[in-house]
Amino acid sequence: MSDDAEAVSNIIDGRALAKKIEERVKERAGAFLKDVGSPPRLATVMVGEDPASQMYVRMKHRACERVGIASENANLPADAGMEGALDVIRALNSRSDVHGILVQLPLPPHLNERIVVGTVDPSKDVDGFHPMNMGNLLIGRERLVPCTPHGIIAALDEYGVELEGINAVIVGHSNVVGKPLAGMLLNRNATVTVCHVYTKDLKVHTLCADLLVVAAGVKGLVKADMVKDGVIVFDVGINTVGDKIYGDVEFDEVREKARLITPVPGGVGPMTIAMLLQHTLDAARAAEAIRRCHDGNK
Amino acid sequence: MSDDAEAVSNIIDGRALAKKIEERVKERAGAFLKDVGSPPRLATVMVGEDPASQMYVRMKHRACERVGIASENANLPADAGMEGALDVIRALNSRSDVHGILVQLPLPPHLNERIVVGTVDPSKDVDGFHPMNMGNLLIGRERLVPCTPHGIIAALDEYGVELEGINAVIVGHSNVVGKPLAGMLLNRNATVTVCHVYTKDLKVHTLCADLLVVAAGVKGLVKADMVKDGVIVFDVGINTVGDKIYGDVEFDEVREKARLITPVPGGVGPMTIAMLLQHTLDAARAAEAIRRCHDGNK
Numbered sequence: 388m389s390d391d392a393e394a395v396s397n398i399i400d401g402r403a404l405a406k407k408i409e410e411r412v413k414e415r416a417g418a419f420l421k422d423v424g425s426p427p428r429l430a431t432v433m434v435g436e437d438p439a440s441q442m443y444v445r446m447k448h449r450a451c452e453r454v455g456i457a458s459e460n461a462n463l464p465a466d467a468g469m470e471g472a473l474d475v476i477r478a479l480n481s482r483s484d485v486h487g488i489l490v491q492l493p494l495p496p497h498l499n500e501r502i503v504v505g506t507v508d509p510s511k512d513v514d515g516f517h518p519m520n521m522g523n524l525l526i527g528r529e530r531l532v533p534c535t536p537h538g539i540i541a542a543l544d545e546y547g548v549e550l551e552g553i554n555a556v557i558v559g560h561s562n563v564v565g566k567p568l569a570g571m572l573l574n575r576n577a578t579v580t581v582c583h584v585y586t587k588d589l590k591v592h593t594l595c596a597d598l599l600v601v602a603a604g605v606k607g608l609v610k611a612d613m614v615k616d617g618v619i620v621f622d623v624g625i626n627t628v629g630d631k632i633y634g635d636v637e638f639d640e641v642r643e644k645a646r647l648i649t650p651v652p653g654g655v656g657p658m659t660i661a662m663l664l665q666h667t668l669d670a671a672r673a674a675e676a677i678r679r680c681h682d683g684n685k
Numbered sequence: 686m687s688d689d690a691e692a693v694s695n696i697i698d699g700r701a702l703a704k705k706i707e708e709r710v711k712e713r714a715g716a717f718l719k720d721v722g723s724p725p726r727l728a729t730v731m732v733g734e735d736p737a738s739q740m741y742v743r744m745k746h747r748a749c750e751r752v753g754i755a756s757e758n759a760n761l762p763a764d765a766g767m768e769g770a771l772d773v774i775r776a777l778n779s780r781s782d783v784h785g786i787l788v789q790l791p792l793p794p795h796l797n798e799r800i801v802v803g804t805v806d807p808s809k810d811v812d813g814f815h816p817m818n819m820g821n822l823l824i825g826r827e828r829l830v831p832c833t834p835h836g837i838i839a840a841l842d843e844y845g846v847e848l849e850g851i852n853a854v855i856v857g858h859s860n861v862v863g864k865p866l867a868g869m870l871l872n873r874n875a876t877v878t879v880c881h882v883y884t885k886d887l888k889v890h891t892l893c894a895d896l897l898v899v900a901a902g903v904k905g906l907v908k909a910d911m912v913k914d915g916v917i918v919f920d921v922g923i924n925t926v927g928d929k930i931y932g933d934v935e936f937d938e939v940r941e942k943a944r945l946i947t948p949v950p951g952g953v954g955p956m957t958i959a960m961l962l963q964h965t966l967d968a969a970r971a972a973e974a975i976r977r978c979h980d981g982n983k
Contacts, residue, residue, distance in 0.1 A: 501826070522820030525868065526860045528799070552883040560871045562824045569867065569879075570823065573858045576883040578890065581867075585850040585874040592876065595889070 397642065399621075399649045404542055405657035412664045413454040419671055420455065427671035428457040429487040429513065429663075430479045434472060434498060435465035440491045447489070450660050456667050465495055472498055473506050480508040483678075486671035487513035489663070510673065513666040515567070524567055527574045531666050536568035538658030539600060539621050540575075546647060548619060550575040554595050557581045558609070558635070559602035564623055568600060589613070601635040611640035620648040623655050695940065697919075697947045702840055703955035710962045711752040717969055718753065725969035726755040727785040727811065727961075728777045732770060732796060733763035738789045745787070748958050754965050763793055770796055771804050778806040784972055785811035785965035808971065811964040813865070822865055825872045829964050834866035836956030837898060837919050838873075844945060846917060848873040852893050855879045856907070856933070857900035862921055866898060887911070899933040909938035918946040921953050 420426045429451050431444050444460055451458040461475050479488050488511045494500050509519040515533040524532050543550060555577040559565040565581055572579045582592050593599055593613045601609050602623035624635030634651030642648050649655055718724045727749055729742050742758055749756040759773050777786050786809045792798050807817040813831040822830050853875040857863040863879055870877045880890050891897055891911045899907050900921035922933030932949030940946050947953055
């Protein structure tokens with residue numbers, strides 16, 4: 388094997404992993420359809436016409452289509468009020484054919500994101516952002532959890548990485564990545580350090596990492612001299628310069644030292660969408676199990 | 686000042702701090718009574734006759750009495766079933782004169798603790814163990830949070846310790862201390878490391894700590910050579926040997942290097958109870974504010 392081929396093999400191919408997960412979801416969504424008579428269904432809720440949000444929502448619907456999950460989008464006008472938004476969500480909550488509900492964020496500033504997200508039925512909250520789901524995550528009872536951390540955990544599983552006792556360092560303490568991922572790694576008995584913009588000497592911490600997850604939104608933040616040999620690196624950063632996308636990690640130089648590393652793009656991103664599909668399927672199966680249990684009790 | 690007096694001054698007097706907080710709660714509970722016509726009220730729920738649980742419940746009721754919070758105890762027989770336990774909690778949920786509900790843990794093994802705790806109205810969950818409260822904690826919206834971590838944060842506040850950017854190391858990743866405290870310290874922009882029984886080299890981590898919280902339940906786990914000069918130490922351990930209680934920290938030797946340190950007993954314990962009282966008052970005030978808001982909307 389040439390040096391080049393060996394070097395290539397330490398790159399985590401997020402697209403290939405996502406495809407593998409999507410194939411599993413597709414198979415199970417097909418079985419669900421056959422069994423129940425209707426497919427799992429995801430409803431997205433979008434307010435306004437933000438082009439980036441429109442693109443993300445389209446990507447999600449296309450992904451649903453690939454795996455046999457039905458989907459629909461409720462697009463509210465940019466000036467929709469709280470009551471209008473909550474009515475739409477309550478209607479989706481009450482529909483038994485809708486298994487997953489995703490509110491595309493960010494919402495326009497006049498809407499209270501916390502209340503809108505908090506109105507989604509936790510059992511349909513495929514984004515995992517509802518406080519109830521976050522709390523269950525923290526106490527080790529993971530049900531629907533945020534998609535990006537779940538994608539990272541799923542990739543680690545696929546690569547057979549033993550998490551118990553490893554030093555995991557997360558850079559970034561956001562509600563969507565850093566904090567829930569910290570909880571999920573603790574649930575798997577990793578030693579977890581969470582750093583962020585207030586951390587005094589980032590390098591002291593990153594140098595200890597067996598697993599390093601960077602979700603800071605700072606292009607080129609992590610360089611080769613900040614990691615040890617054999618580190619596993621997940622780069623969650625998406626930094627756009629012109630029409631190119633960069634991660635938070637200096638990929639070419641860090642890759643030389645890494646045991647495994649995700650590229651940007653094509654790393655964490657595709658896994659995140661695959662998790663959304665898996666969550667929708669999981670929610671559908673859980674709802675169906677509960678329905679049958681109730682029917683059985685009649 | 687003699688060397689001795691100086692050395693004494695680095696001990697965090699949990700009893701004195703708790704007394705200070707209790708005095709504040711007492712004043713506000715008095716104002717609540719005057720304003721509303723009835724006092725804040727805590728209801729404890731105990732199943733069976735475990736002597737340790739009985740002692741803890743008695744301590745909590747006595748503490749309520751000290752500060753003008755009314756309290757009552759529902760003591761179910763040891764063989765009470767789930768429906769009986771849930772009925773008691775639902776009845777307390779629906780009583781507008783009960784502001785705080787505390788289920789004394791552990792429950793007998795035949796009862797599902799998760800379901801029992803999850804049945805408490807989150808707005809009356811003064812222990813902060815409900816997933817909804819845990820989730821709100823994780824996403825930075827702290828309402829009712831677990832009492833022990835809250836007591837530690839309150840003590841740090843009282844001593845004017847700046848948390849932003851400090852290296853906080855927690856030993857123990859339980860649902861009642863380690864994980865919620867990690868979230869609360871992240872919310873205050875500390876760099877947080879959580880270690881536990883699976884951590885490979887504990888000393889590597891503890892030596893970095895500006896703030897060290899030990900909640901491992903292992904007598905004498907942390908020794909002087911594991912901490913740096915000027916560390917702040919909270920010892921959550923309660924280890925009984927004969928009729929003496931020891932913490933997880935070798936107090937006498939670690940105290941020599943510490944800027945601040947809690948003793949065991951008389952450190953974290955009294956603060957935990959003070960927080961329970963404060964939470965009951967907070968819950969009563971929040972309930973009253975909501976009641977008035979509803980009345981105003983009529």
